[in-house]
Amino acid sequence: MEHTWLSLVPFLIVIGMSIWLKNILPGLVVGLLVGSLIFTSDLLEGTTQSVTYMVTTISDKTNIKIIAFLYLFGGLVGMMNISGGIKGFSEWMGTKIKSERGLLVLIWLTLPFTFMMPMFRIMMIGPVVKSIARKMNVSKQKVGLTMDISTESVIVLLPVATAFVGFMVSLVEGSIGGLGLGMSPYEVFLLSILFNFFAIVTLVIGLVQTIWTRVGENTYQKGEQEKLEEEEHEFHRIGIKRELSLVKAQPWNLIVPIFLLLGLSLYLLWWDGSAKGAKTVFDAFSIADATFVMLLAVFITLILSLIFYMIRRQTLHELLYHFYDGGNQMMEAISLLILIWSLTLSAEDLGFSNFISSTLGSFLPAWLTPATIFFLGSVVGYFIGSSWGTWGLFMPLGVSLAVSTGASISLTVGAVFASGAFGALASPLGDTTITTASIMDLPIVEYARYKLKVSVIGGMISIAFYIVAGLFI
Numbered sequence: 001m002e003h004t005w006l007s008l009v010p011f012l013i014v015i016g017m018s019i020w021l022k023n024i025l026p027g028l029v030v031g032l033l034v035g036s037l038i039f040t041s042d043l044l045e046g047t048t049q050s051v052t053y054m055v056t057t058i059s060d061k062t063n064i065k066i067i068a069f070l071y072l073f074g075g076l077v078g079m080m081n082i083s084g085g086i087k088g089f090s091e092w093m094g095t096k097i098k099s100e101r102g103l104l105v106l107i108w109l110t111l112p113f114t115f116m117m118p119m120f121r122i123m124m125i126g127p128v129v130k131s132i133a134r135k136m137n138v139s140k141q142k143v144g145l146t147m148d149i150s151t152e153s154v155i156v157l158l159p160v161a162t163a164f165v166g167f168m169v170s171l172v173e174g175s176i177g178g179l180g181l182g183m184s185p186y187e188v189f190l191l192s193i194l195f196n197f198f199a200i201v202t203l204v205i206g207l208v209q210t211i212w213t214r215v216g217e218n219t220y221q222k223g224e225q226e227k228l229e230e231e232e233h234e235f236h237r238i239g240i241k242r243e244l245s246l247v248k249a250q251p252w253n254l255i256v257p258i259f260l261l262l263g264l265s266l267y268l269l270w271w272d273g274s275a276k277g278a279k280t281v282f283d284a285f286s287i288a289d290a291t292f293v294m295l296l297a298v299f300i301t302l303i304l305s306l307i308f309y310m311i312r313r314q315t316l317h318e319l320l321y322h323f324y325d326g327g328n329q330m331m332e333a334i335s336l337l338i339l340i341w342s343l344t345l346s347a348e349d350l351g352f353s354n355f356i357s358s359t360l361g362s363f364l365p366a367w368l369t370p371a372t373i374f375f376l377g378s379v380v381g382y383f384i385g386s387s388w389g390t391w392g393l394f395m396p397l398g399v400s401l402a403v404s405t406g407a408s409i410s411l412t413v414g415a416v417f418a419s420g421a422f423g424a425l426a427s428p429l430g431d432t433t434i435t436t437a438s439i440m441d442l443p444i445v446e447y448a449r450y451k452l453k454v455s456v457i458g459g460m461i462s463i464a465f466y467i468v469a470g471l472f473i
Helices: 005-023 025-040 043-059 061-082 085-096 100-111 118-136 140-155 163-177 184-193 198-209 222-231 235-245 252-275 279-288 288-313 318-326 331-349 352-359 366-384 388-405 411-425 431-440 443-471
Strands: none
Touching: 005 025, 005 279, 005 331, 005 366, 005 411, 025 331, 043 331, 043 388, 061 118, 061 252, 061 318, 061 331, 061 352, 085 118, 100 118, 100 198, 118 140, 118 252, 118 279, 118 431, 140 198, 140 411, 140 431, 140 443, 163 184, 163 388, 184 411, 198 252, 198 288, 222 252, 235 279, 252 279, 252 288, 279 443, 318 443, 331 366, 331 431, 352 366, 366 388, 366 411, 366 443, 411 431, 411 443, 431 443
């Protein structure tokens, strides 16, 4: 049974409660329960259905890979912390970086080594950047925004070697099949990159913000920063915080695991792609299962790093304790992702995608189709917080509307991908937002509000570009 417009109710509850309570978790729980109750029309069955959605989510192969990756990487960060790796590298970088601009430039310079997967990149650079930002007393919101823009806006524009490419091309292939365009799905995907106006615009905004940052510019005053430091650590973590402050700074305890992880990631991407029949390195990177490869790479790195630290006289008990502590610090992000994925399943059972399709109809003029698809996709992307989910919902819709109205296929495909990028960057439900906020110790809703300003500006500029492009392409 489909409930059409009622499929919006769970998302409205989540957004409303998050703004009201300044905490996203209660809204997600209530939204999931309400969605399940609407679907089943029974209190007990609805509660049971909520748990079923969560079990289904955790049972999904891709989701469990992401969950395992987050926990293991958090554990690796915990080991880096207690071994003095992050402290040592931060102190070393602190002698090189003299301004907020220097810190923001450093974030951009890490791109060639961390471009494969959004959460991989954020978790790789986040702990070090956070440590330097705290010492320099600069705005963690601005640092987080730069990390997210340099992640989401760049990765979706790369045609190879990212976790997105295979999924994006498969969506295009499924949507244009039988249209007789005379182009392969990959060629359509390549053309659509030129029309991902939101990613391009926010990339420019991020670079301008970095270049125009004044030396010594800080968002927080010292007293405010100290207050945040107190708020971001619960009482039960005071002992761990004190212990970490006493460790000996050893930068090699971060450098070796990080480069080991990077090297393994690149090698395993090639290995996995080659095993699937790829003939070139680029082909291998494009068809490899990036999510599994990142999980495998961090698992091997953990084992080798544990041996490396023990050789350097770190005790096994201490390493394991901080491995679990580091992994447990990612449980907030993990629990939020599970609830978000479950909420998406609930919305689909309520007929969310069909509701969006039926309300559009076939009355749009060709020149307005890409802009409309981008706007609607961005709104939905904000509600669901998933670029993958937004692309999956809107790619078939966008292509079918482009065919029926005579709009450019490549331009419309670019608009779909841009709308997913908007949702991933702006939404408080986005995995990038949640991961960055968790690592940087930022309140998720407030951080999402901070990012929303830039996202809306980028979105408005993008709509103008889509209207102009629709008139001439």
